[in-house]
Amino acid sequence: MSDAAQPAAAEVRAAVEALKTALDRHLDAIEERDGSDAAGPEEDAAVYAAFNELAAAGEVYDALLYDAHDEVTPFEIPGADSLPPYMGPDDPSAMSVLVRRDYTVAEPLRLLAQARRISELDPDSVDAEEEDGEEAGSSVHAALGVLFGEFEPDEISTRHKEFGLEEGDSTLWVLAADEPAEAGEWLSAPFDAADPERVICRFDVSSVFDEDELYDSRDRRH
Numbered sequence: 001m002s003d004a005a006q007p008a009a010a011e012v013r014a015a016v017e018a019l020k021t022a023l024d025r026h027l028d029a030i031e032e033r034d035g036s037d038a039a040g041p042e043e044d045a046a047v048y049a050a051f052n053e054l055a056a057a058g059e060v061y062d063a064l065l066y067d068a069h070d071e072v073t074p075f076e077i078p079g080a081d082s083l084p085p086y087m088g089p090d091d092p093s094a095m096s097v098l099v100r101r102d103y104t105v106a107e108p109l110r111l112l113a114q115a116r117r118i119s120e121l122d123p124d125s126v127d128a129e130e131e132d133g134e135e136a137g138s139s140v141h142a143a144l145g146v147l148f149g150e151f152e153p154d155e156i157s158t159r160h161k162e163f164g165l166e167e168g169d170s171t172l173w174v175l176a177a178d179e180p181a182e183a184g185e186w187l188s189a190p191f192d193a194a195d196p197e198r199v200i201c202r203f204d205v206s207s208v209f210d211e212d213e214l215y216d217s218r219d220r221r222h
Contacts, residue, residue, distance in 0.1 A: 008068040015061040022057040026050040044085045088198035092176035098194055101157060102168030108140055110164030115143035118150050169206040176200050 029050040062073045105111060147156065147163055160167055175198045186193060 008064070012061070012064045012068045015057070015064045019054075019057040019061045022050070022054040026054045048085050084196050086197065086199065088176035088200070089178060092178070092200070094177040094180040095200065096175045096177055096181075096193060098173040098175065098191065099153070099171070101153065101170040103160060103165040104168060105140055105164065106166040107164030111140060111143045111147070114163050115146040118146050122150065169204070171205070172203045174200045174202070
């Protein structure tokens with residue numbers, strides 16, 4: 001190794017030592033919390049802080065390792081804001097389930113054909129589109145309106161390839177509530193209540209993960 005590369009190598013060595021220290025602190029915080037007879041918000045906050053420190057140390061080491069040796073680590077630590085400490089009620093009497101699924105229109109012709117087929121089998125499914133001057137199958141916009149008007153989101157998720165769609169990232173959040181919402185109360189702004197501090201659990205699916213991951217705000221699984 002040349003003299004010019006020595007400072008970079010020293011930086012990488014210092015970064016890996018910092019990462020080792022962060023790993024120890026993270027485990028210490030978890031063990032101290034789990035060993036407490038009455039673990040509360042303070043213990044969770046300590047674990048969360050140690051997690052943030054570990055994430056930051058991992059990012060620094062990974063970047064320096066790549067710059068110095070053109071190598072990367074085999075793991076990825078989620079961002080520090082992925083799951084803040086749970087601050088909701090211990091015994092929630094209600095909950096909200098928020099779901100987001102992303103799709104790409106991979107085969108527009110297949111989507112348009114499916115929309116035309118639906119309209120032929122069920123003419124009532126396209127009344128709204130025809131009132132707006134768009135017939136089923138005349139555009140992707142109209143076809144998507146027909147598709148999501150005819151099928152439940154779970155069925156579309158199961159049959160997405162049949163409709164010419166390709167799945168992207170998806171996430172499901174279960175949030176604790178103090179009491180059930182009044183009918184129609186949140187319909188004008190359905191996602192304003194997505195408070196990360198009230199997430200009981202979340203389920204994320206993405207191509208950046210090797211497999212599906214479950215994040216639980218109670219046992220701090222990251």
